[in-house]
Amino acid sequence: LCFNWPNFTFSSQTGYWWHSSDEKTNLMVDFLKQLGIKKVDMLVAHSTASPPAVQLAAQRPDIEVKSLALFMPITSRVFKGGKNPLLFNPILGWVLKARGGEAFAKYFMQSVMALSRHPTRGRAYDVFFAYLSAIGYEQAEIDQHLATLRQRALPTLIMVSNNDRLLSVEDNHRLMRKMGCDPRNAWLYDEQGQLVKKGNEGVVKVIELEKGSHYGFNRFPDIANDALMELLNSVAR
Incomplete structure (x- = not known):
């Protein structure tokens, strides 16, 4: 599952503005319950959609999330962009x-x-x-959610890019360390999408693109799709 969130036009028309991480998480839970879904094999999020995805996976026992995929995730109130x-x-x-x-x-x-x-x-x-x-949450709260996922050893895929103009390399490395992953153990791909260095096949797999921008999954869809299928197959057995 990959959720899409209200844009500015929706907020302008309705007068509802903030859509905090808590609100989004509760909305996801209510939506899934209406569909009778209690288990999600994989939850996918990009950029500022990452905090509610992390919160759902870490905090809500009523919905079991078996794996998490975060693309260019913004999980900090302080970041380059x-x-x-x-x-x-x-x-x-x-x-x-x-x-x-x-x-x-x-x-x-x-x-x-x-x-x-x-x-x-x-x-x-x-x-x-x-x-x-994205800033509608407390930093200590999201850090606790990340720590919970780390302790549970939730299978997680993280994709980052070294030329992301919204996230610096240090922003990305900080998240990796919070998830218990050494940045030196990432799978590194060059600007052509060729594998330069193999990384670890641990609980948290990190794909690092030399030139993927903030939309690396669009620029290198084969890399993203293969990694998603690998993660999905590992938890859907």
Whole structure:
């Protein structure tokens, strides 16, 4: 399963803004229960969708998650792409939600992101809103969830990219260490998608792309799909 979350347009129309990690996790649980699903072989998440996926796998015993796949995961309130003070500040967040401020905020964000060549696809304000959603949790809480997954030895796939303009190499390495994985043990692929160095086949498998960007699964779908099928087959036996 890979969940898709409300974008800025939905929030603007309904007036519901924050969509915190807790809210998203509860929504996932309610949705799965309505379908009569109590077990998920694999939960897949990308970027800022990672915190609720991690929370569901670690915290909710009513839904059993057998494996987790995180692509370019943002699981920290402090990361490389969130350091642009023109975009990521409380004032612009307030303007975005104020009556009459939406049009200005959307134009401002689009302009800044275009001029700074920010690595976004589609509507820039959706990316900004995803960031606001991602910080709707306490760092200590998500760190505890990661520690829980590590202690449970939950089979996990992590894909990162060294040229990700939202996440630095240190951001990625920090997450690996929190999951009990030595960054030196990652499976390394070059800019052509060729395997350069084999890594460990442990409970947590890390795929490191030299040039995958923030959307490495699109740039190298064969690598991503093979890794997903390998993980799925290992838990679905």
